[in-house]
Amino acid sequence: MGARSRDRRKPSIVLLAVEIMAVTATGLAVNLLTNALPKSWGWLSDWRIFAGIAAISVIVTFAIQWVKGRNAAVSEDPDQIEESTVGGSAAADQSARATGTGSIAIAGHANNSILATGSDARIDARKSIVVEGNLSVPANMPVTKGIRNLPRPPSYRFVGRTDTLSQLHELLQRGPGGVLGQAVQGLGGVGKTEVALQYIKQWGPQYAGAWWLNAETFESIETELAGLAGSIDPTAAAALDTPKAADWALDWLSTHEGWLVVLDNVSELEHISRIVATTLNGGSILVTSRRQIPWSSLGLGSISISSLRRDASISLLSRVMGEGSEDADAALLASDLGDLPLALEQAGAYLAQSRSVSIANYRERLKGQPLAVLSEVAEGTPADRAVAATLKITTDAIAEKYPFALEILAILSYFAPQGIPTEIVTIGPEDQRTSGHELSARFEFLRRTA
Ligand SMILES: Nc1ncnc2c1ncn2[C@@H]1O[C@H](COP(=O)(O)OP(=O)(O)O)[C@@H](O)[C@H]1O
Ligand SMILES: [Mg+2]
Structure with a gap:
């Protein structure tokens, strides 16, 4: 607001002044030249020739700018004209700009136009720029029903897990002490993602809106939240960078009820603490994770799934x-x-x-x-x-943090799959000593039975 701009349909005064100066300078130069030319070229120095050229170039300038202005989609706010703060222009390259309170810019071909409203609204062929003060308020955006971003369709060969699914539904509906988040944890390939997909297939339509977020890293969560913002309000999301669009989505979640967000493959508690905090107003969060970590510290219940019957x-x-x-x-x-x-x-x-x-x-x-x-x-x-590739993700993670622990696991793989006393694994170099307790807390390969 208040930024001065001119209406580009009118020829620019500066352009005209430059043109007149150029014609005058050319006149002077030709005048000097004609002194050196034969007499028959004397007519070149006649002032009418220059007046004619100047007039034609002024007319051409007017014509070009007028035609450009006509081709463009233009908008302006008539109320603001007196303050000279309003202008609107758009070029044939499908860009448009309009400044001033309540101004509107429209760009694009007839079938593919973008409309942006608000002070200093701008659209070009690549992106629309909506000034932040004019963005939609998340709390005012309605819930949009539907299920979005599923990574793959739920398997049509799904077997078993009926108890897990109904337990999950009961917990997500009522939740102990108002907790509406549940973590499904278990070994890679055991079917956590599949359970979440089946849950969303069966119960998703009951939620006001359901979103699937790939939550493996902090960055992926942020990107996916920005995508969530985009599915609710494409204009707002297009106008914001990823972290701000993610914040917009969190604002939306915290001001609405009845939604479901699946966070698939979470690796660290702190990655999801902000999203979990948004459930206070009444949404549901379903987490899947390989990690056996203290989900309850975030108020999430947890269900462990193991191999199929x-x-x-x-x-x-x-x-x-x-x-x-x-x-x-x-x-x-x-x-x-x-x-x-x-x-x-x-x-x-x-x-x-x-x-x-x-x-x-x-x-x-x-x-x-x-x-x-x-x-x-x-x-x-x-x-x-492949199973080998899936398990390798875990062994690589162990190798990176606890190389010696991987050696212990290799030795343990020769043992029978029954319980192994934890004292056996409290061995190794002093600086890399890893206890059985620590290993079982960190890696899904091991489960403490006593
Ligand atoms: N109960 C099930 N019935 C049929 N197929 C399943 C079941 N659970 C998992 N699967 C299949 O096994 C594969 C691994 O499951 P997935 O959910 O991706 O494992 P996780 O997320 O625990 O790593 C997938 O192709 C999935 O479709
Ligand atoms: Mg998975």
Whole structure:
């Protein structure tokens, strides 16, 4: 507001002055030249020639600027004209600018126009700029029903987990002591994301709006929150940088009720503490995480999910493999794979594609070369969906923070899968000593049983 601007449809006085000066200077130069030219060229110094050129160039300047002004979409606020604070212009390149209180800029072709209102509204071919004071107030933006940003469709081969889903729903609806957040935690590939997807499929429509946020890192949470802002108010989100758009989304969440936000694959509590604080007014948060960390410190309840029940594993295998999965062998394979859904899907898809390989063959190879077999995916499946790749994410994280702990885990892998006394793992160099307590608290591989 108050910024002076001119209406670009009118020819610029400065431009005209420059033009007159240029014509005069040319006149003087030609005058000097004609003294050196033969007499027959004397007519060049006639003043009427210069007057003619000057007049034509002024007319041409007027014409060009008038045509430019006509082609542009222009807006202005008539109330403000006297203060000379208003101007509006837009060029044929689909940009537009309008200044002054309540001014409007419109740009674009007939079928693709953008309208921005407010003081100093500007639009160009790349982005619209809405001055912050004119942004929509999050609290005033209505709830927009719908489910957004699902990373993939819920699996149509979903098996088991009925108790987990109803428990989750009950907790998210009522929540102990008003807590409306729940964390689903468990080993990579155990089906946390799938549970959240199935939850959203079954119960999502009951929420005023449901959003899925990839929450692995602080940056991804911020980007996804900015996306959430964009789905509620595209104009506001386009006008703000990512951190501000994320703040806008948090403001929206904290001023509305009845929404559901899924935070998938959270790795640190502090990454989500601000979002959790926004539930005070009444939204629900569903977290998934590999980490067994004190979720209750954020007021979140937690549900631990582990491998599938054997009957569910067998039915998943047969759904993936289609006809021909022999039950007895399928049960043995499910047991070899620890009833881990990711492993069952990987093995089932591989077997479905390689009809010549029987379940018995596959089990034999798995026993002989577990790493090679667990790295092998069916054609068309991304390699990072292999069990080996999924588990490697965890082992890499351990290696980075506690290299010695990885060696302990390697030794422990020779033990039977039953309980191992924690004293055994309190070994190692003084500076890298890691207790069994610490390991089990940090990594989903280990679970303390006593
Ligand atoms: N209960 C289930 N029924 C059928 N498929 C499942 C089930 N749980 C997980 N899956 C499948 O197993 C794979 C791994 O599950 P996912 O949810 O991504 O694991 P996580 O999030 O725990 O790492 C996915 O392809 C998923 O579709
Ligand atoms: Mg997941």
